[in-house]
Amino acid sequence: MDKLRSMEVFVAAVDSGSFTSAAERFGISAVMVGKHVRELEQRLGAALLTRTTRRQSLTEIGRQYAEQCRAILAQIDAAERGAESLRLAPRGVLKVSCAVSFGMEWLAPMIADYLEQYPEVSIDLNLNDRMIDMVEEGFDVAVRIGPLEDSSLVARPLGPYGVVICGSPDYLARRGVPRVPADLAQHECLEFSGWVPQARWRLKGEKDARNVPLSRLRANNSYALKQAALAGFGLVMQAEVILAQDIAAGRLVRVLDDYLPLPRPMHLLYPRSRQPTPKLTSFIDFMLSRFQ
Secondary structure: OOHHHHHHHHHHHHOOHHHHHHHHHHOOHHHHHHHHHHHHHHHOOOOOEEOOOOOHHHHHHHHHHHHHHHHHHHHHHHHHHHHHHHHHHHOOEEEEEHHHHHHHHHHHHHHHHHHHHHHOOEEEEOOOOOOHHHHHHHEEEEEEEEOOOOOOEEEEEEEEEEEEEOOOOOHHHHHOOOOHHHHHHHHOEEEOOOOOOOOOOOOEOOOOOOOOOOOOOEEEEHHHHHHHHHHHOEEEEEEHHHHHHHHHHHOOEOOOOHOOOEEEEEEEEOOOOOOOOHHHHHHHHHHHHHHH
């Protein structure tokens, strides 16, 4: 017999004062109630109830065991109600991963809007430019830029991730404005060390792509490279959405627009689940609506 069900039947028999009343509650016979109680007594090696033709009473062990059963059953009921509430409404902690610069400049403000709409959800945002293992590291959702490898993850397209090339007005005044990719041989082309080989400074020419000499400054953080470009050290190639405010303010100037690499894909990734939680589905719907 199921131990938890036997505990429920035993507690019902104690609270109601009879096997008959407990039987009516669970839709079983009084004989079956007796079997559940005897099953518990055999497991414990002790009597829980003493019964006569007129009344039943708890033994000392039965009294203690009944109290413990009530506490256990109450905890189970609370756990089930908590799980049910998580299933019905967005609440709980959502662990999100994203590249550093994109997360700081673009995703963080959107997350703030999402949290305003869903006050019972908390987000743990992890900004990292390395390729994470979502399942191994326990992330619920990630924004991934670039071609995707085959995996069991669900990938929802967010849109193209276009880049621009920029330099500060001071830098361009000192080093000149590049007009064609060949001019970059005379420039500092700031390199992000987290790029995969096919994503490095490879510009679009009229017929093919061209490799570009790289800078003396190399960093694993794209925000640091943007700061170097703003300080006038070199040219930076980053997402247009990340540099847009600096371009609009005149702190950075676009160059070589005719030779920009093709936009890379951007996806929202999350583990496949038969019953995704409301916090995850609400975040997915929010992100897709924003990028549409």
